[in-house]
Amino acid sequence: MIEERFDAIVVGAGMAGNAAALTMAKKGMKVLQLERGEYAGSKNVQGAILYSDMLEKLIPEFREDAPLERHLVEQRFWIMDDRSHVGLHYRSEDFNEERANRYTIIRAQFDRWFSSKVRQAGATVLCETTVTDLAQDSYGRVIGVRTDRQDGEIHADVVVLAEGVNGLLGTRARLRERPKPNKVALAVKEMHFLPRETIEARFNLSGDEGVVIEAAGTISGGMTGMGFIYANKECISLGIGCLVADFQRTGKTPYELLDRFKRHPSVALLIEGSEVKEYAAHLIPEGGYKAIPQLYGDGWVVVGDAAQLNNAIHREGSNLAMTSGRIAAEAIFQVKSRRLAMTKENLALYKRMLDRSFVLKDMKKYKDMPRLMHTNSQNFFLTYPQLISKAMQTYLRVDGTPKTEKQKSTLKSFVNARSWIGLFGDAFRLARAWR
Amino acid sequence: MKVERSVRVEDKLFCNRYLVDAGHPHIKVRAHTKPSPQLLALLKACPARCYDLNDKGHVEVTVDGCMECGTCRVIGEPTGDIEWSYPRGGYGVLFKFG
Numbered sequence: 001m002i003e004e005r006f007d008a009i010v011v012g013a014g015m016a017g018n019a020a021a022l023t024m025a026k027k028g029m030k031v032l033q034l035e036r037g038e039y040a041g042s043k044n045v046q047g048a049i050l051y052s053d054m055l056e057k058l059i060p061e062f063r064e065d066a067p068l069e070r071h072l073v074e075q076r077f078w079i080m081d082d083r084s085h086v087g088l089h090y091r092s093e094d095f096n097e098e099r100a101n102r103y104t105i106i107r108a109q110f111d112r113w114f115s116s117k118v119r120q121a122g123a124t125v126l127c128e129t130t131v132t133d134l135a136q137d138s139y140g141r142v143i144g145v146r147t148d149r150q151d152g153e154i155h156a157d158v159v160v161l162a163e164g165v166n167g168l169l170g171t172r173a174r175l176r177e178r179p180k181p182n183k184v185a186l187a188v189k190e191m192h193f194l195p196r197e198t199i200e201a202r203f204n205l206s207g208d209e210g211v212v213i214e215a216a217g218t219i220s221g222g223m224t225g226m227g228f229i230y231a232n233k234e235c236i237s238l239g240i241g242c243l244v245a246d247f248q249r250t251g252k253t254p255y256e257l258l259d260r261f262k263r264h265p266s267v268a269l270l271i272e273g274s275e276v277k278e279y280a281a282h283l284i285p286e287g288g289y290k291a292i293p294q295l296y297g298d299g300w301v302v303v304g305d306a307a308q309l310n311n312a313i314h315r316e317g318s319n320l321a322m323t324s325g326r327i328a329a330e331a332i333f334q335v336k337s338r339r340l341a342m343t344k345e346n347l348a349l350y351k352r353m354l355d356r357s358f359v360l361k362d363m364k365k366y367k368d369m370p371r372l373m374h375t376n377s378q379n380f381f382l383t384y385p386q387l388i389s390k391a392m393q394t395y396l397r398v399d400g401t402p403k404t405e406k407q408k409s410t411l412k413s414f415v416n417a418r419s420w421i422g423l424f425g426d427a428f429r430l431a432r433a434w435r
Numbered sequence: 436m437k438v439e440r441s442v443r444v445e446d447k448l449f450c451n452r453y454l455v456d457a458g459h460p461h462i463k464v465r466a467h468t469k470p471s472p473q474l475l476a477l478l479k480a481c482p483a484r485c486y487d488l489n490d491k492g493h494v495e496v497t498v499d500g501c502m503e504c505g506t507c508r509v510i511g512e513p514t515g516d517i518e519w520s521y522p523r524g525g526y527g528v529l530f531k532f533g
Contacts, residue, residue: 036521036522036524036525037525037529038454038525038529041530041533042529042530042533043503043527043528043530043533044530044533045530045533046533048533106532106533107530107532107533108530108531108532108533109532111533127524127525128524128525129524130521130522130523130524132520147524148523148524149524165505166503166504166505166508166509168519168520168521178508178509178512178513179505179509180509181509181510184505184509186480186482186504186506188482190447191532235532237532244480244506244509244510247476247479247480247506248473248476248480248510251476251479252479253442253479253480253482253484254480254482255442255444255447255482255484256442258442259442276447276450277450277531277532278450278451278530278531278532279447279448279450279451279502280451280502280530280532280533281482281483281502281504281506282502282504283504283505283506283509
């Protein structure tokens with residue numbers, strides 16, 4: 001057993017764990033951070049988009065040396081059927097600003113840099129160390145962790161669980177349930193390398209400008225899911241994710257889905273001739289507000305993906321992770337400054353602070369969205385994309401058919417597919433879940 | 436039951452970095468005579484195709500290509516069909532990009 005006692009132990013060196021460890025170390029607390037990977041980032045997977053505002057709150061001058069890929073000047077949303085896509089694109093010169101709002105990043109590289117800042121702030125970061133269990137006293141209070149290293153048990157006043165979406169510790173200690181198949185998505189992703197100039201030409205970019213594409217439709221084969229294509233400097237991150245319950249139910253394979261997405265005529269040209277250098281898979285929390293577990297207890301708090309903090313509608317996760325990690329750390333510091341014990345009652349401050357932040361406000365706003373999307377996946381991810389694509393084609397194809405007839409046939413196709421009641425019901429439910 | 440073979444997952448995994456902890460698989464399949472629906476689902480849901488049927492019709496796992504996503508844990512652990520731990524520190528998949 002390590003005799004040394006810490007103010008806090010942080011389990012995991014992803015966005016949430018690094019934010020928490022950095023914040024506490026900066027405030028002079030004695031912090032130990034444990035990471036099972038070879039280095040911080042070696043187990044972490046994301047698209048990935050970095051949100052500047054949330055990182056600035058931790059490292060204001062991050063642009064000086066952080067490994068950033070491209071700053072985003074354009075966002076494309078695609079609704080896809082098998083041969084087409086209908087797009088909503090937004091591009092603005094306003095995004096070409098000195099302190100850009102969003103960047104693409106490569107997580108393994110970014111997290112390594114982030115971790116160097118945590119070390120510089122004074123935290124002890126121990127990699128290649130898997131935490132196997134939480135150490136609890138006879139009252140069930142968390143008093144530390146047990147690792148797979150010989151020197152076993154390490155004690156601290158509080159443990160910050162930043163163990164990710166598939167975190168085992170919280171479940172093993174019965175602090176929260178294991179994620180259910182209908183509350184998490186499995187995403188698979190490839191890194192496609194191409195010369196810089198090729199990427200810039202294909203995506204209509206100049207210099208370090210970047211673009212991301214989020215896509216939904218028949219690419220997920222009727223499952224609740226999304227595809228994504230992010231332009232980095234010299235590579236393209238391309239992936240697709242669907243609910244685990246949907247994979248289980250349909251028997252579709254993730255790699256087959258990924259390859260079908262890559263073969264789509266709207267996608268194939270973007271990655272033509274690329275060299276794939278990595279294939280990754282990761283779970284994404286999709287359960288929304290109602291799936292958030294108990295966030296604190298005697299001697300522990302849970303942050304980031306482990307707490308299911310992910311805004312599935314806006315595709316935001318890493319910012320909720322960073323912010324929840326920072327807020328948890330600030331709450332812990334406040335409790336410590338008042339010389340109070342790290343009890344459930346005192347750590348409830350973390351939840352109160354998180355309630356007041358955008359994190360839980362945004363999650364709460366979309367609390368009904370996951371259920372709507374998951375129970376109507378056939379309609380929202382198959383039927384409507386097909387109808388919308390057909391409507392666009394009917395609208396654009398000039399073939400001598402009078403426009404009144406075209407409009408009638410389009411309307412009829414919608415009514416035949418979903419009925420008037422279905423259409424109004426879907427619109428009503430969507431509006432209600434969105435408001 | 437045949438798993439989709441048109442995509443070669445082995446080729447995809449080949450470009451990944453791993454440090455295999457030989458003799459210490461981090462996932463174990465419970466001994467069974469007839470695979471449960473959950474176990475059969477893993478043959479297709481696992482993105483690294485770690486699960487396969489052996490000659491006796493039992494589901495087996497080979498964790499060498501595992502990307503530690505947890506999909507099989509979410510499906511197969513509640514029924515007790517599999518046991519899931521993380522690899523020992525430093526072992527397993529080592530993402531270059533993530």
